[in-house]
Amino acid sequence: MRGLGLLAGAALVATTGLAGAQEVRGLRAGDFMVGFGAVGVLPTNGGSVGVIGGRPEATNSASPLLDFTYFMTPNFSANLIAATTRHDIRVRNSALGDVSLGHVWALPPTLTVQYHPMPASRFSPYVGLGLNATWFYGHGGSRAGAVNRVRVQPSVGVAPSIGFNYEISPNWVANLDLKWVLMQPDVSVNSGTIRARADINPFVLGATLRYRF
Numbered sequence: 263m264r265g266l267g268l269l270a271g272a273a274l275v276a277t278t279g280l281a282g283a284q285e286v287r288g289l290r291a292g293d294f295m296v297g298f299g300a301v302g303v304l305p306t307n308g309g310s311v312g313v314i315g316g317r318p319e320a321t322n323s324a325s326p327l328l329d330f331t332y333f334m335t336p337n338f339s340a341n342l343i344a345a346t347t348r349h350d351i352r353v354r355n356s357a358l359g360d361v362s363l364g365h366v367w368a369l370p371p372t373l374t375v376q377y378h379p380m381p382a383s384r385f386s387p388y389v390g391l392g393l394n395a396t397w398f399y400g401h402g403g404s405r406a407g408a409v410n411r412v413r414v415q416p417s418v419g420v421a422p423s424i425g426f427n428y429e430i431s432p433n434w435v436a437n438l439d440l441k442w443v444l445m446q447p448d449v450s451v452n453s454g455t456i457r458a459r460a461d462i463n464p465f466v467l468g469a470t471l472r473y474r475f
Contacts, residue, residue: 287432289381293333297437299470301327301345308461316356318449318460323347327468336381341374363412364403370396372421384429392421394443412451419444433474441466
């Protein structure tokens with residue numbers, strides 16, 4: 263997460279020498295932006311576990327982020343983020359104590375419609391509402407001795423967001439975005455001997471530097 267802060271800070275510091283000397287171009291219909299940066303996925307955790315009880319948990323994770331934004335009008339845009347993160351998973355405080363379930367990779371593309379109330383401003387905040395679909399793959403890692411198979415099922419949920427764009431130059435834009443993703447996958451352990459619902463529901467914090475075509 264320190265890397266996210268450094269990236270956002272560097273992008274905003276860079277604006278002091280570039281933005282002040284230029285007029286604001288603003289957001290326009292037809293703008294297409296490609297952004298590269300970093301994302302942090304911070305699960306809030308919760309849910310329920312059958313048979314042994316306890317609470318499912320997934321660890322925080324961070325990774326590179328690629329995103330795409332298209333403006334239908336100066337006020338409305340569509341944004342798609344692409345990233346994948348690895349999380350250690352476990353059950354806390356079960357009848358068997360804390361049980362490690364190894365790790366899993368999450369692929370959570372999220373498509374968001376965003377409203378920009380100040381499209382002509384250099385600092386342009388927005389709110390958005392998106393749809394997330396998450397696939398889990400690459401199950402593995404170190405597991406508790408009695409655990410021989412873990413599968414986390416796909417999840418679909420809504421994703422409200424807030425954020426802002428800051429125009430550095432006519433072609434370069436810094437972005438900071440925060441989403442809360444409704445993510446509640448079913449989990450199967452040992453071919454369904456134990457079933458759980460993991461209320462992961464993460465905060466997803468992204469910082470990108472975008473190029474506008």
